[in-house]
Amino acid sequence: xxxxxxxxxxxxxxxxxxxxxxxxxxxxxxxxxxxxxxxxxxxxxxxxxxxxxxxxxxxxxxxxxxxxxxxxxxxxxxxxxxxxxxxxxxxxxxxxxxxxxxxxxxxxxxxxxxxxxxxxxxxxxxxxxxxxxxxxxxxxxxxxxxxxxxxxxxxxxxxxxxxxxxxxxxxxxxxxxxxxxxxxxxxxxxxxxxxxxxxxxxxxxxxxxxxxxxxxxxxxxxxxxxxxxxxxxxxxxxxxxxxxxxxxxxxxxxxxxxxxxxxxxxxxxxxxxxxxxxxxxxxxxxxxxxxxxxxxxxxxxxxxxxx
Numbered sequence: 001x002x003x004x005x006x007x008x009x010x011x012x013x014x015x016x017x018x019x020x021x022x023x024x025x026x027x028x029x030x031x032x033x034x035x036x037x038x039x040x041x042x043x044x045x046x047x048x049x050x051x052x053x054x055x056x057x058x059x060x061x062x063x064x065x066x067x068x069x070x071x072x073x074x075x076x077x078x079x080x081x082x083x084x085x086x087x088x089x090x091x092x093x094x095x096x097x098x099x100x101x102x103x104x105x106x107x108x109x110x111x112x113x114x115x116x117x118x119x120x121x122x123x124x125x126x127x128x129x130x131x132x133x134x135x136x137x138x139x140x141x142x143x144x145x146x147x148x149x150x151x152x153x154x155x156x157x158x159x160x161x162x163x164x165x166x167x168x169x170x171x172x173x174x175x176x177x178x179x180x181x182x183x184x185x186x187x188x189x190x191x192x193x194x195x196x197x198x199x200x201x202x203x204x205x206x207x208x209x210x211x212x213x214x215x216x217x218x219x220x221x222x223x224x225x226x227x228x229x230x231x232x233x234x235x236x237x238x239x240x241x242x243x244x245x246x247x248x249x250x251x252x253x254x255x256x257x258x259x260x261x262x263x264x265x266x267x268x269x270x271x272x273x274x275x276x277x278x279x280x281x282x283x284x285x286x287x288x289x290x291x292x293x294x295x296x297x298x299x300x301x302x303x304x305x306x307x
Contacts, residue, residue, distance in 0.1 A: 003053040003286055003307055005222040007208035010038050010046040012194075019211060023048060026215050035060060036171070036200050037123055041081045044197030045205040047222070052286070052307045059276060059288060060227065062171050063201040064151060070164040070194040071179045073103075073186070078135070079121040080176035081192040090188050092160055098186055100158045106185040107153055107165060114150045114169075116177040118143040148173040162193070171201070202227060228288075229277040231265050238285050241304060252289060252302040273297050278307075 010019050016037045024032050033054040035047045044067075049057055074092050077084030092098070118124050120135040120143055134141050149170040156164040163182075167175060176192050183190025198205050209219040224230065237255070244250060252269055268274040269291055279287040286307035292300045 003056075003224075003284065004050045005053055005056075005224065005227075006048045006050065006214070006219065007203055007222055008034075008046045008048050008214070009205060009208035009210045010043055011211065012041055012043045015040050016046055019046065020048060022211065023214065033057060036065070036197075038197060039081065039176070039195065041083050041192065042195040042197060044195075045200050045203050045208045046197075047200060047203045053224075055305060055307050056224075056227075056288065059290070061201055064168050064199070065171055065173065065197065065201065066199040067167050067169070067175050068156070068164070068194075068196045068198055069167060069175050069179060069192055070162060071182070071190045072162045072193050073098075073183065073188050073190050074161070075191050076180070076183065076189040077191050080119050080174075080180045081195070084121065084191075088189055092188070095186070095188050098188060103158050103163055103182075103186065104155060106182050107155060107163065109185060110178055110181060111150050111153055114148045114173070114178065114181070115145065116148070116174070116181055117145055119174055119176050119180075122174065146172070146174075150178065163190075166198070224278065224286075229268065229274060230280050231268075231277060233265075233279050233281060235281050235283060235285070238279070238281050238287065241279070241287055242306060244304075247304045247306075249301045250304050252291070252304075269299055269302070273299075 006023070008019060008023065010016060016034055020032060020034055024030070029050050031054065032048060032050045034049065035057050038044060038046055072082070074090045076087045078087055118131065121132045124131045124144065126134060126141060126144070131143065150173070151168040151170070154166040156166060167178065175195055179190050179192050203222070207222070213219055240255060241250070252265065268277070273293060274291065276288070276290040279289060288305040288307055289302050291302050294300055
């Protein structure tokens with residue numbers, strides 16, 4: 001069973017799906033998916049899930065994402081990045097009130113709750129169609145609004161023509177919209193010229209591999225044990241779980257009470273309030289388990305999903 005995760009360091013100038021299809025072909029995989037689409041302009045960590053590990057995507061902890069972004073001032077485009085058609089160009093010299101300090105203030109004003117309209121050129125669906133498809137067809141539509149959390153912004157560089165920052169934000173944040181908002185605050189406009197994802201939840205760019213390295217088979221798959229605590233169990237125990245009629249209410253503690261690993265499992269579930277974990281056999285059969293507790297943190301039941 002090829003339930004594996006690979007961290008790709010996507011290079012700029014291509015779509016996330018293009019990179020995915022190349023990996024599937026090179027590694028002989030028929031089923032694969034990714035978590036957190038990166039724009040064609042963007043580079044950085046892109047988690048790739050193969051085979052049945054795609055079922056784990058929905059359970060990956062929704063943690064912060066970190067981006068390093070560079071933007072140019074005085075230019076706006078229809079895509080909010082340098083790949084789009086230019087909408088406006090403003091002369092920096094005609095905005096004498098704009099200083100490094102005012103740029104810094106505009107950047108820092110975005111920290112906290114950030115309310116914005118989604119880019120028209122995005123994969124968000126509107127009435128069943130992707131927003132960028134409507135935009136390319138020159139359809140008239142109003143983008144949806146979204147509220148994101150900008151947890152921190154580190155300013156790397158500010159000049160008269162550009163700025164570079166590192167942004168820590170909630171999942172689903174559009175950095176292009178953040179840069180556009182900074183440009184609006186300055187009444188000058190701004191657009192993204194470079195975007196690199198350093199972190200995506202529990203996945204880091206420093207642990208990712210370029211496509212060329214992967215094609216040379218110079219890589220390692222991501223260790224699932226870093227995501228979820230894993231208990232090794234027997235094939236017999238797996239079969240016992242699979243044979244159950246109701247996967248939504250299972251008493252895991254009772255089922256494995258008669259084994260050494262079962263005692264460890266019971267302690268983790270009942271005593272340590274372990275919310276979710278994996279059950280795994282030597283033959284790589286995997287079951288995902290999520291637990292429910294009452295207000296007093298007493299164990300109620302588990303929900304299982306066969307991976």
